[in-house]
Amino acid sequence: MGLTETAYAKINLALHVRKRREDGYHELETVFAFVDQGDVLTAKRAVMDEVRTVGEFPGGIDDPFDNLVSRALAALPRADGLSITLEKNLPVAAGLGGGSADAGAVFRMVEQMSGLPDDWQARAARLGADVPACVESTTCVGRGTGTELEPIESDLTGTHVLLVNPRVPLATGPVFKAWDGEDRGALPEGSVREIALAGRNDLEQPAVGLCPEIADVLVSLRGTDAFLVRMSGSGATCFALYDTADTADAARVQIARAHPQWWLMQGRLR
Structure with a gap:
């Protein structure tokens, strides 16, 4: 079994910051949209989880055991391990949700393999505010810290x-x-x-x-x-x-x- 998923680049068509919260986060209102290009993840079943990074920006992933791909794997229960090669085409710390998009692609891979647990949205949110939106990778409105998602039909699809x-x-x-x-x-x-x-x-x-x-x-x-x-x-x-x-x-x-x-x-x- 081999799986390939694109980690679609995330953009914020609009991003309104409403207030600082007591927990240190910020109250946001945003429109997430996704480009049909991004990082590429390929995976195959393995005895244990492993992640290898290649591509233009592999140096941005400093710790192979503490990047969002590894953390997404650790967040999802599975019978088998996954050996993933991450082709890092998106720059790191760039406002494109690159790590979050990678994590979202892992969630989609696991969904194809064995399904996601019922609480997958909460598991995704614990990885980062953009991760739940990146799992779906379709245009939506985000509120709260960005994890409260509302579907919206997009007239910009294909733009x-x-x-x-x-x-x-x-x-x-x-x-x-x-x-x-x-x-x-x-x-x-x-x-x-x-x-x-x-x-x-x-x-x-x-x-x-x-x-x-x-x-x-x-x-x-x-x-x-x-x-x-x-x-x-x-x-x-x-x-x-x-x-x-x-x-x-x-x-x-x-x-x-x-x-x-x-x-x-x-x-x-x-």
């Missing part, structure tokens, strides 16, 4: 997207800490497209303060024919949405030529 990261890792904690604490209001209502266009990312300003290269990425993407440009999550990755494949292709060529050192990934929203 062309370009992801750009300046190859500067940016940890989530310092970005949230730098948030100014001002509640700028709830997610707007409407279709996913309307929410995305009228929404915002409240972490963009504090992230730019910590990583000025984000501002350069945003300016470059706004110089293309995108209908929406925004930072994802806590950064430093930014995304642009395009109405046609031609405009997305042209944007990728334009940015790759101007900034060959940046990381780019092109795909479509699921």
Whole structure:
């Protein structure tokens, strides 16, 4: 038996931070969406669990026994072990939910093998706030710390997207800490497209303060024919949405030529 799963890159079409909570987390309202590209996990049955990391960003996974793939395996009861090869194509600490997406892919693999326990959502949430959404990897609204999910029909499915990261890792904690604490209001209502266009990312300003290269990425993407440009999550990755494949292709060529050192990934929203 061999299984292959894509760990789909997560983006936040909008991310509204409402308040700091007493437990140290923040109350959020966000629209999660997923790109049809990402890390790739292949697995086969084994006597015991093991994880091997390859790809462009293997160095970002420091401890083979304490990354989210290993922790996801440990969180799920199974009769057999899994030997997983993780092809790490997404940059680490990049606002794309890379580790969470990897964990979500593990949950889907185990589901195919033997099914998930009834409390899988709670098990996923203990691994990270983005993990429950990444298990499903479909557009949804997240509230609370991001673990309270509401399904929403997306009119942006199939939309062309370009992801750009300046190859500067940016940890989530310092970005949230730098948030100014001002509640700028709830997610707007409407279709996913309307929410995305009228929404915002409240972490963009504090992230730019910590990583000025984000501002350069945003300016470059706004110089293309995108209908929406925004930072994802806590950064430093930014995304642009395009109405046609031609405009997305042209944007990728334009940015790759101007900034060959940046990381780019092109795909479509699921």
